[in-house]
Amino acid sequence: MLIEAIAAGVVGAALLWLVLQPLVSPSPLAPVDLDPLDPEETPRGLALIALKEIEFDRATGKLSDDDYAELNARYSAAAIATLDAVSTTVRCLTHGVCPESAARFCPHCGSGLVTEADACVACGVAVPADAMFCPGCGVRVRGE
Amino acid sequence: MKPGAKFAIGALVIVGGVALMITEGIKQTGTYFMTPTQLVDTATADPHFYNLGLKVSAKVVQGSIKRDNEHQRVDFAVSDGHQSFPVVYVGSLAEIPDTFTDANDIDVVVEGKLGREGTFHATSVIAKCGSKYEAAMPKSGKKA
Amino acid sequence: MxxxxxxxxxxxxxxxxxxxxxxxxxxxxxxxxxxxxxxxxxxxxxxxxxxxxxxxxxxxxxxxxxxxxxxxxxxxxxxxxxxxxxxxxxxxxxxxxxxxxxxxxxxxxxxxxxxxxxxxxxxxxxxxxxxxxxxxxxxxxxxxxxxxxxxxxxxxxxxxxxxxxNPGMVMHPPMLYLGYISITIPFAFAIAALMARRLDTGWIIAMRKWALASWLFLSIGITLGMWWAYVELGWGGVWAWDPVENAPLLAWLTLTAFLHSVMIQEKRGMLKRWNVSLMIGTFLLSIFGTFITRSGVIASVHSFTQSDIGYFFLALLFVSAVLSFTLLYTRWPMLEAEVQLESLLSRESAFLFNNLALVGIAFSVLWGTLFPILSEAVKGTKITVGPPFFDRVNVPLGLFLLLLTGIGPLIAWRKASAANLRRQFIVPLLSGAVSAAALVAVGLRDFYPLVALSLAGFVLGTVAQEFYRGIRARMSLHGEHMLLALAHLIARNRRRYGGYIVHVGIVIYFVAFTGLAFKVKHETVLLPGAVDTIRSPFGHTYTLTHLGVSQYTRLNRHVSVATLEVRLDGERLGTITSEKRQYVDSFDQPTFEPATEIGLRSTLREDLYVVYAGSPDGTEAARYTIMINPLVTWFWIGCGVLTIGGLITMWPGGPQLRTPRRRVVAQAGYAVPLAGVTE
Incomplete structure (x- = not known):
């Protein structure tokens, strides 16, 4: 009985510490490497996926040449429209992308924003300032 | 016509078909499910209910079960506390579940017809057993 | 403790x-x-x-x-x-x-x-x-x-x-619970996206593996339930449309619909409201299922003690429905579709019809399950509907769904043209027609089984063609060897080709259900040494000889076991036994009503299913129910195929564009030519 009560006390204290620790000693907000974006989350990624699919559908005989030409033109245009855009997104770790790209602090919580400047729109990997192609996935990130 | 409108027409056909199948299905296969009191009352008021296929849920009267193995026949009585009537089941005794006993107020569902002479001619007997087959079991009955 | x-x-x-x-x-x-x-x-x-x-x-x-x-x-x-x-x-x-x-x-x-x-x-x-x-x-x-x-x-x-x-019972409830419970996670993501007003595809990407996992758990749980009912309840069937069986099926149906329609949202930005509603609906149905299972408000052959606990679940159902749909209502304008349906001849619209059929089946099952309560509330007398109702409504709908399973993959996303469709449909239609002709030739004349098996042939033709053309496309685009092309095809498009394997599993379920239409059942009382015969629907004859009844005691039960010798077309196969068990506690007091253990001899073709229903008044004669259940083994095989397919779709490793440090051309699998850009 006594042992059980002690065990209960220990368990309770441990759980309380687990939950309250971030409140008692908040860790300073350091920029964290965010996981790269899924292609499906970016306009360029979506357009590239659609292009691949169209290509494959033609190869397996699902799309006629006319439909292929029309769809390919449309999604190529969509992909090209995103080509020159190097993202300068700023992102709060808890509130996600901040619409004000010039902001340095999150409008919701005031914590510092992580700059994703020079991140590839297709895969999210950081792109060096002089690179024309993304080192992560190889898509062209800057125009001529 | 727009593709959206064409789709809406197809959708209406499917939804209408499902609705029709459900109403027709219930009209043609629905069976009344009553207590002995309800059945005797309705049948007295509306003789149409004699010899109509339906289900009755009641308790087996203690000590009333008489099995006749030779003729594949079981006689017993059911009651809901107010009304009671004799039931005769003729058919495979293997179809009678193990749980069907007259020991302690077993709940039973009998399917069949109430004859004008006041005997219920059952075509199937399903026993439910209370206490031990607890609600927590996803499945714990006997299918007759 | x-x-x-x-x-x-x-x-x-x-x-x-x-x-x-x-x-x-x-x-x-x-x-x-x-x-x-x-x-x-x-x-x-x-x-x-x-x-x-x-x-x-x-x-x-x-x-x-x-x-x-x-x-x-x-x-x-x-x-x-x-x-x-x-x-x-x-x-x-x-x-x-x-x-x-x-x-x-x-x-x-x-x-x-x-x-x-x-x-x-x-x-x-x-x-x-x-x-x-x-x-x-x-x-x-x-x-x-x-x-x-x-x-x-x-x-x-x-x-x-x-x-x-029963070993199935050790696994069945936890599996079903895992399915029910894991639905809460995708639901939580849907609610989170609504509350955070972040209604882009982010939440779908974050939760789709969870939705797949719940679907897989539910599928396995439902199949284990079928297996348990088959080997333990002694009536020789797998599905009785009992409320407690219907409950997990409801959530499974809407979740299946969700898994299909969510692809349209990912690819096209359509159906956002429908998807959120389906997810909320699936969660509510999982709570509803728990309510049915635990309250006993709906009469079921699975008997329950009446329990107040059910009303807690009813309250949860009501509160979460009101809160979720209110939240959805306040976010309604943010869930505008980004594009409109482009063509009725597109995979989008095949998916939409598939959604309608699935939700239609779910609705009819829900309606049939609730009808006793509804009719009592409205008309004063309880009217129940049984298997005939569910079969009548759901067999046609199920076959329509099977047809769509074959059609959908043949049509391209976005749009298709008639000439192409002809090229796409020839092989699958031929495969369906050949199956139908073969079945008629061997003497099958029943309408629904004929339709079901022909459609099964059609769907298998579709899947085979998809794999064949996919492999051929890769071989010509990359010059890969056939096996390598197959491996890459599946590995680089896990969701699509894993999904096709799941479709094969579903086809196998349909075939197994069709087999049950031809079950043979027969009752008999045999004295020791007496012989009985039963003819299988495949045309051969089982000869069964009653060898006798013996009794013994095990750890927690007294057992009477009846033994039959089995001969198939004259050739001796061995013996089959069925038991009556009386369970006792450690003071040898009986604890439960007697239970029956069936005797089972399974082959891919059919099961011989024997139930010992007791001996008349202490004689050595035995009363038997003997059944031949064709194709039942295929349920369990179908479940295995479906599990493999499901695991492929869930296998970690993202879509093709993501692997870092490789050129896009190399990982995309084939070159993506951009119109107007030369590199």
Missing amino acids: TLLGTFALWAALLLACWSAAIALLGPWQRRPSLAVAVTRGAYAVCGALLVATAALWQGIFAHDFNIEYVWAYTSRNLPTYYLVAGFWAGQKGSLLFWAVILSIFGALAQALTSSRHKHLLPYVAGVTNLVVAFFVAVMLFGHANPFERMAFTPADGRGLNPQLQ
Whole structure:
């Protein structure tokens, strides 16, 4: 009985510490490497996926040449429209992308924003300032 | 016509078909499910209910079960506390579940017809057993 | 350890309520440290419930019969693996099981979600903890605390219901629970996206593996239930349209619809409102299923004690429906579709029809299940509908769905033209027609089985063509060897080709269901040495000789076993036995009604299914029900195929463009020519 009560006390204290620790000693907000974006989350990624699919559908005989030409033109245009855009997104770790790209602090919580400047729109990997192609996935990130 | 409108027409056909199948299905296969009191009352008021296929849920009267193995026949009585009537089941005794006993107020569902002479001619007997087959079991009955 | 267990339950309740309140009412948005604390709440609740779980298992294994739950569901002579199952055998224990699994899933959702979707996580923690809090509250306030002690200590427990002493029963409830419970996670992501007003595809990417996992758990759980009903209930069928069977099927149907329609949202930005509604609906149906299973409001051959606990679930159902749909209503304008349907001849519209059919089936099953209650409320007399109703409505709908399974993959996304469709449909249609002709040639004349099997041929033709053309396309685009092309085809398009394998599994289920239409059933009383014959629908004859009845005693039961010698077309196959069991406690007192163990001889073609229904008045004669059930084994094979396909779709490793440090051309699998750009 006594042992059980002690065990209960220990368990309770441990759980309380687990939950309250971030409140008692908040860790300073350091920029964290965010996981790269899924292609499906970016306009360029979506357009590239659609292009691949169209290509494959033609190869397996699902799309006629006319439909292929029309769809390919449309999604190529969509992909090209995103080509020159190097993202300068700023992102709060808890509130996600901040619409004000010039902001340095999150409008919701005031914590510092992580700059994703020079991140590839297709895969999210950081792109060096002089690179024309993304080192992560190889898509062209800057125009001529 | 727009593709959206064409789709809406197809959708209406499917939804209408499902609705029709459900109403027709219930009209043609629905069976009344009553207590002995309800059945005797309705049948007295509306003789149409004699010899109509339906289900009755009641308790087996203690000590009333008489099995006749030779003729594949079981006689017993059911009651809901107010009304009671004799039931005769003729058919495979293997179809009678193990749980069907007259020991302690077993709940039973009998399917069949109430004859004008006041005997219920059952075509199937399903026993439910209370206490031990607890609600927590996803499945714990006997299918007759 | 009941003190520790009860304490852990209270700790879990308080922590869950605290973190849910903060997460959903919102002061954390302005304090990042509070957001961290909220997500830590999910781990803490999980920890507390794991302690409670350990405490209950400790009580069960220590045979502490002073604990009411341990006394009610286990006994000293119960084999060890059934002691493990005793944890979820009763109402109270299964509530704890539910809560602990949900909290584990909740913690995993926090740990496994990519940092990109971090903004959703406090809300997700809030929703999962709220549901956990509900289950713990039912235990603590609904007289369902599994740690309750009694005033005295019985010498032995009542033991486990014999129908649950079956390997399938050790697996079936946990699997079904895993399915039911894991639905809460995708639902929590949907609610989180609505609350955070982040309604892009982010939440779908964050939760789609969870939705697939729930679907897989539910499929396996339902199939294990079928298997258990088949081998344990002795009526020789797998599905009886009982309310308790229908309950998980409802959630399975809407979840299947969701898994299809969500692809349209990912690719085209359409159907956002429909998808959120389907997810909410699936969660509500999972709660509704729990309500049906536990309240006994709907008469079922699976018998239940009436229990007040059901009304807690009814309240949860009502409250969560009102809250979710109100939330959806306030976010309605943000869920505008980005594009319109481009063509009726497109995979989008095939998916939409598939959704309608699935939801139509779900609705008819729900309606049939609820009809006794509805008719009593409206007309005063209860009207029940049984298998004939469900078969009438769902067989045509199911076949329509099977047809769509064959059509959908043949049509391209976005649009298709008639000339192409002809090229696409020739092989599958031919495959369907050949199946039909072959079946007619061997003498099959029944309408529905003929349609079902021809459609099965059609769908298999579709899948085979998809694989064949995919491999050929890769071989010509990359010059790969055939096997390499197949491996790359599946590995680089896991969802599509895994999905096709799942379709094959579903086709196998349909074939197995068709087989049940040809079952043969026969009853007989045999004296020792007497011979009986039964003809299988495949045309051969089983000759069965009754060898006698013997009796013996095992650890926790007395057994009467009847033995038949089996000959197939004159060739001796061996013996088959069926048992009547009387379970007893350690003082040799009978504990349950007698139970029957069936005798089963399975082949790919058919099952010989023998039920010993007792001996007339102590003679050595035996009453048998003998059945030939064609193709039943294919249910279990279909489940295996479906599981493999499901695992392929879920296998980690993202879509093709993501692998870092390789050129896009290399990983995309084939070159993507951009019109107007030359590189």
